[in-house]
Amino acid sequence: MQAEVTPAPKPKADQSAAISRQRAKGYNLHAGDKYYAFAFLGPSLLVLGTFVFYPMLRTLYLSLFLTDNVGRPTVFVGLKNYIGLLTSSAYQASLQATAIYVIAVVALTLILGLLLAQLAAKKLAGIQWFRTIFSATMGVSVSVAAIFWLFIFSPSIGLFDQIGSFLHLPIVAWLTQPGPAMTAVVISTVWMNLGFTFLILFGALQMVPQSLYEVSAIEGASESYQFFHVTIPMISPTLFFTSTVTLIGAFKSFGLIDLMTAGGPNNATNLLVYRVYQDAFLSGNYGLASAESVILAVIIALFTLLQFKFLEKRVTY
Amino acid sequence: MSIELNALGKAYTADEWVLQNVTAHIESGEFFAIVGPSGCGKSTLLRMIAGLIPISTGELQIDGKVATDLPPKDRQLTMVFQSYALFPFLSVTDNVAFGLKARKFPAKEIEERVTKAIKLVNLEEFKDRRPRDLSGGQRQRVALARAIASDAKVCLMDEPLSNLDAQLRIKMRTELRNLQQELGLTVIYVTHDQVEAMTMADHIMVLHDHKIQQIGTPLDIYNRPANTFVASFFGTPRMNLLPARVTADRELTLADTLKLALPKPVPVADYIVGIRPTSLYLVPQGKGDPNAQVKTVEYLGAQILLEAELSDGTPIELTADPDDVYRTGDWLSVGIDGNAYVFDHAGEVQFMVEGGRQHASRSHASAQA
Numbered sequence: 089m090q091a092e093v094t095p096a097p098k099p100k101a102d103q104s105a106a107i108s109r110q111r112a113k114g115y116n117l118h119a120g121d122k123y124y125a126f127a128f129l130g131p132s133l134l135v136l137g138t139f140v141f142y143p144m145l146r147t148l149y150l151s152l153f154l155t156d157n158v159g160r161p162t163v164f165v166g167l168k169n170y171i172g173l174l175t176s177s178a179y180q181a182s183l184q185a186t187a188i189y190v191i192a193v194v195a196l197t198l199i200l201g202l203l204l205a206q207l208a209a210k211k212l213a214g215i216q217w218f219r220t221i222f223s224a225t226m227g228v229s230v231s232v233a234a235i236f237w238l239f240i241f242s243p244s245i246g247l248f249d250q251i252g253s254f255l256h257l258p259i260v261a262w263l264t265q266p267g268p269a270m271t272a273v274v275i276s277t278v279w280m281n282l283g284f285t286f287l288i289l290f291g292a293l294q295m296v297p298q299s300l301y302e303v304s305a306i307e308g309a310s311e312s313y314q315f316f317h318v319t320i321p322m323i324s325p326t327l328f329f330t331s332t333v334t335l336i337g338a339f340k341s342f343g344l345i346d347l348m349t350a351g352g353p354n355n356a357t358n359l360l361v362y363r364v365y366q367d368a369f370l371s372g373n374y375g376l377a378s379a380e381s382v383i384l385a386v387i388i389a390l391f392t393l394l395q396f397k398f399l400e401k402r403v404t405y
Numbered sequence: 406m407s408i409e410l411n412a413l414g415k416a417y418t419a420d421e422w423v424l425q426n427v428t429a430h431i432e433s434g435e436f437f438a439i440v441g442p443s444g445c446g447k448s449t450l451l452r453m454i455a456g457l458i459p460i461s462t463g464e465l466q467i468d469g470k471v472a473t474d475l476p477p478k479d480r481q482l483t484m485v486f487q488s489y490a491l492f493p494f495l496s497v498t499d500n501v502a503f504g505l506k507a508r509k510f511p512a513k514e515i516e517e518r519v520t521k522a523i524k525l526v527n528l529e530e531f532k533d534r535r536p537r538d539l540s541g542g543q544r545q546r547v548a549l550a551r552a553i554a555s556d557a558k559v560c561l562m563d564e565p566l567s568n569l570d571a572q573l574r575i576k577m578r579t580e581l582r583n584l585q586q587e588l589g590l591t592v593i594y595v596t597h598d599q600v601e602a603m604t605m606a607d608h609i610m611v612l613h614d615h616k617i618q619q620i621g622t623p624l625d626i627y628n629r630p631a632n633t634f635v636a637s638f639f640g641t642p643r644m645n646l647l648p649a650r651v652t653a654d655r656e657l658t659l660a661d662t663l664k665l666a667l668p669k670p671v672p673v674a675d676y677i678v679g680i681r682p683t684s685l686y687l688v689p690q691g692k693g694d695p696n697a698q699v700k701t702v703e704y705l706g707a708q709i710l711l712e713a714e715l716s717d718g719t720p721i722e723l724t725a726d727p728d729d730v731y732r733t734g735d736w737l738s739v740g741i742d743g744n745a746y747v748f749d750h751a752g753e754v755q756f757m758v759e760g761g762r763q764h765a766s767r768s769h770a771s772a773q774a
Contacts, residue, residue, distance in 0.1 A: 302486070307555060
């Protein structure tokens with residue numbers, strides 16, 4: 089903030105001092121301005137305060153307590169919720185499942201999204217059709233997608249097992265065995281993510297000037313060389329953006345898990361978010377669920393920070 | 406390396422030819438300009454030579470070998486784009502080294518070539534900068550350096566100077582030309598700017614209407630235009646094209662106003678006569694009949710450009726001494742004292758009338774019938 093201007097020692101400097109005094113005033117709010125500022129900020133402060141800041145603080149507070157089954161704090165337990173969680177083998181298994189799920193979802197979403205975007209960027213007859221289809225999952229709701237995937241994964245009569253039996257492969261009980269169940273939710277989540285990721289990456293690909301590819305072709309770069317040395321660097325800001333958004337989204341996946349496996353079988357798909365839901369709303373263990381939320385938030389923040397720290401260096405705007 | 410274009414053609418659909426029957430021979434070490442108005446197919450032709458778009462008909466030879474269907478990387482050429490096509494995420498050095506790295510040259514050779522190329526275009530102090538931190542002229546040089554580093558003996562240039570401001574463009578013309586001479590490069594240079602072509606090229610190909618109009622040295626093109634298009638496209642101010650009729654055994658009357666004596670009789674037909682503004686002169690006042698009225702006066706510094714109307718209403722441009730004063734509405738007496746080009750009604754050149762001063766005399770349309 090600009091400090092008060094010292095009075096000019098000589099009359100000659102009076103004028104400039106007056107000007108800078110006037111300027112300095114510009115940085116200070118008049119009494120009336122303050123009201124305006126609050127009037128403009130008020131609505132968003134109110135909304136954010138009610139729905140973001142207060143719940144955050146309340147979660148932090150609750151994570152230090154045991155609660156009754158409607159969420160009122162009863163006994164202060166300090167960090168015991170956290171310690172209990174981090175030493176529980178079930179929670180560790182959940183952490184592990186989440187890690188596998190997130191890594192698989194982010195990697196597959198980006199790779200497949202980029203592949204589809206590359207395909208859709210080709211100038212072929214009827215490509216417009218495919219562009220629409222590729223981005224169509226954006227318009228599908230989670231519940232519809234879950235039902236649709238449940239059918240595909242259903243044992244014996246489902247599409248996957250039909251194809252499998254046609255090829256004389258053993259029948260897989262997709263949603264009732266731990267490994268296949270994780271595979272199934274990963275596939276469904278990636279499918280749901282693809283529309284958005286495709287659209288964003290496709291847009292980015294369209295923005296790469298054609299002349300860069302032309303000059304590369306003339307200078308002797310192969311298609312794959314062009315992909316890694318022209319395309320990837322040119323769309324790196326978008327890749328960074330989609331990877332961050334997908335990562336955060338994967339940590340927060342709830343709908344598909346709830347509708348397809350409900351965390352099962354044998355907690356194989358019991359991701360961190362789903363645990364929070366189970367502990368809070370099914371078991372009424374709000375203190376524990378709050379602690380889990382806080383841990384999840386910290387993990388997401390940490391990963392996002394790491395992403396910014398390491399990936400952004402490679403991004404060229 | 407010489408290049409041979411043998412009846413090249415390009416069509417996107419069966420009966421929509423973008424280019425037809427383009428035949429030319431480009432000598433090794435030659436600066437060859439392809440000139441034409443926008444949409445004439447000049448960039449298409451360049452891209453066909455580069456291999457960026459397939460050739461529909463005809464044959465392309467590079468260095469005596471058929472290259473019609475070779476992929477771009479095997480044509481041993483390099484290209485400079487109007488947009489420069491620099492990689493925004495690479496430094497100047499890495500941009501210049503891009504092709505060499507893609508072709509997996511040994512690191513030592515890459516470094517040598519890149520250093521040499523950057524030195525040639527005077528960019529040593531900027532070698533670690535990214536393109537966005539360079540001025541337009543510097544970016545242009547980076548694109549040039551990349552072309553030089555590749556060591557290809559043929560360089561295709563697609564309007565490389567169009568994005569530069571006027572002063573820099575003129576400076577770069579000389580630089581480009583010097584560089585081309587120094588390295589013995591064969592350059593095929595596409596431009597819409599006839600001055601660029603005239604000042605830089607050894608030979609010029611004029612493209613218009615999907616076809617070659619003329620190929621020749623700048624002097625040829627200027628002094629012996631093959632048709633009305635070439636005649637009016639080259640030279641500033643533009644050549645006047647006036648309708649002409651045979652009015653006597655060895656005489657044409659232009660726009661029912663100016664008489665042109667012919668060295669030989671011509672068949673009676675409609676002609677078009679081209680006269681450059683510099684080939685017209687003004688008869689001192691009182692000596693000739695006034696036959697043109699001034700419409701606009703443009704001071705160009707060394708001369709004045711007058712846009713006038715002949716007495717039958719045909720517009721005509723001529724140059725005048727900047728010391729004289731002309732006003733809109735003034736009546737002038739215009740005569741021919743330079744070369745005149747006689748074209749047939751289809752615009753093909755028939756012959757040239759060598760300049761000799763002939764006094765103009767007014768002739769009325771009604772005088773002849």
